[in-house]
Amino acid sequence: MLWIPGPTEVRDEILAELQRPMIGHRSAEMKAVIERIDPGLRLAFGLGKDSTSMAGVGTHSATAMMEGSLTGVGPRVLCIVAGAFSKRWAEVARTLGKEVTVLEVPWGQAVDPDQLRDTLGNGAPFDAVTLVVNETSTGVLTPLGPVAEALKDSPRTLLLVDVVSAIAGSPIDFDEHRIDFALAGVNKALALPPGITVLCASERYLAAARGNERRTWYLDPVRTLEGHRDRKTPATPNVPLYFALARQLEDISAGRTLPEDERHKSGAAAWQARFEKHGRMRERTLSWAGDHGLAPYPEHRLSSPTVSCFRAGDLDVARLVEGLAQHGERIGTGYGDLKWETFRIGHMGDHTEEGLARLLTLADEVIADLR
Ligand SMILES: Cc1ncc(COP(=O)(O)O)c(C=O)c1O
Known part of the structure; x- marks a missing residue:
């Protein structure tokens, strides 16, 4: 089984969706x-019924939308860099000039x-801040509340957030957290094969982007989101992955991915129960590591519910990693510079607590043997 921090294991029911006749x-x-996709997508971003923010889907990987998101904002960008993926976003921003x-x-x-508040208050206002909320490279989940609070005095600054390995594993609460x-991507806690990206934008972002000269066509979030609103796609989408996402x-x-005794839950309560399942998996993994004298890379309070x-x-x-792979279980090495210094377990997506218990016993x- 795939316990790497994405792509993660995909259920048979989802794989079956990929084999539907083409339309x-x-x-x-x-x-x-x-x-069919729309209501669940809005729940995934934590949008309330009256929210005016727009959600949608694009056919490309997540990095493409790091690029797309920046095409709608002004030139001054503050990039919070705390790991490999946030560093990538800063590189993308530089590449775009x-x-x-x-x-x-x-x-x-x-x-x-x-x-963050001090940096934002220094000099001319920033047009945008970029933040990777769940740094898959370090296993840190940044609490969004304090970030939103720090941006309170910067009304002109748009907050752009990568929720790649957080969505469907941890609440996003897009509007409440003042995200723009x-x-x-969908191959992490949403547990689909890779190839499409989900996105969401506030009215503020959309107004700013519409007012800017947008130097991209395919990656223009406004075009994608307006397309989704009209139930269209700007170009040929990955149709099988749309079937899979809808399912x-x-x-x-509908609570169908929850543990047996919680399957009666639906709507926002089912999403909340899914987040709680991942919270329990984080605690179980941290406690297992403690038994082996292994220290988490992040502080406990920042430990991600989807990747340890x-x-x-x-x-x-x-x-x-090789010892587990011989038993058919794949966990991740560290990422980039941390490759041999750390290891990562992706307890994301549709993995179950029973499955995790089996993995950790095998890891014992x-x-x-190694020691
Ligand atoms: C937090 C985060 N952001 C961005 C990416 C890049 O995603 P993709 O490879 O789908 O472009 C990843 C991939 O692992 C990630 O974990």
């Missing part, structure tokens, strides 16, 4: 599929809201 992307059937200021955060930590733009969002919203990252200490990461045996 035309301008057909009434396709409109119906987009119609933005005036990038980087707010460096030590890896394994979350941005300090006071430092959010993007996520997955309906299943999550541990300092390997005296453990040989390559042998641990592998570690005992």
Whole structure:
């Protein structure tokens, strides 16, 4: 089984959706599929019934929408960099010719809201701030409340958030957290094969983007979101993944991905129960690691509910990963510079608590052999 921090295991029911007969992307059937996607997508971003924010789907990976999101904002961008993916967003911004200021955060930590407020208050207002809420490379989940609070005195600054490995594993509460733009691939906690990206934008973002000269066509979020509103796609989408997304969002919203005793839940309560399942999986994984004297890379209070990252200490990461792989279980090494210093377990998506217990018992045996 795939316990890497994405792509993660995909259920058979979802794989079956990919085998449906093809339909035309301008057909009434396709409109119906987009119609099915919409309510669950809005729940995934935590949008209330009266929210004026717009959600939608694009056919590309998440990085493409890091790029797309920036095409709608002005030149002054503050990038909070706390790991490999937030660093990537800063690189993307530079590539697009933005005036990038980087707010460096030590890896394994979350941005300090006071430092963020001070940086925002320094000099001319920033047009946008970029934040990766769940740094898959370090296993840190940045609390969004304090970030929103820090932005209170910066009404002109748009908050762009990568929720790639958070969505469907942790609440986003887009409007409540004053987010202006959010993007996520679907191959992490949404547990689909990779290839499409979901996005959401506030009225403020949309107004700013419509007013800017947008130098992209395919990656223009406004075009994608207006298309979704009209139940259309600007270009040929990955139709099988749309079938899969519709099914997955309906299943999550109907409680069908929950543990047996919680399957009566539906709507926002079912999403909340899914977040709580991931919270329990984080605690179980942290407690297992503690039994082996393995320290989490982030502080406990920042540990992600979807991906746990541990300092390997005296453990040989390559042998641990290989030992588990011999039993058919794949966990992740560290990411980038942390490759052999840390290892990561992705307890995201539709993985169950029973499955996690089996993985950790097997890991006990592998570690005992290694030591
Ligand atoms: C937090 C985060 N952002 C962005 C990405 C990039 O996603 P993609 O490879 O789908 O473009 C990843 C991939 O792992 C990620 O974990």
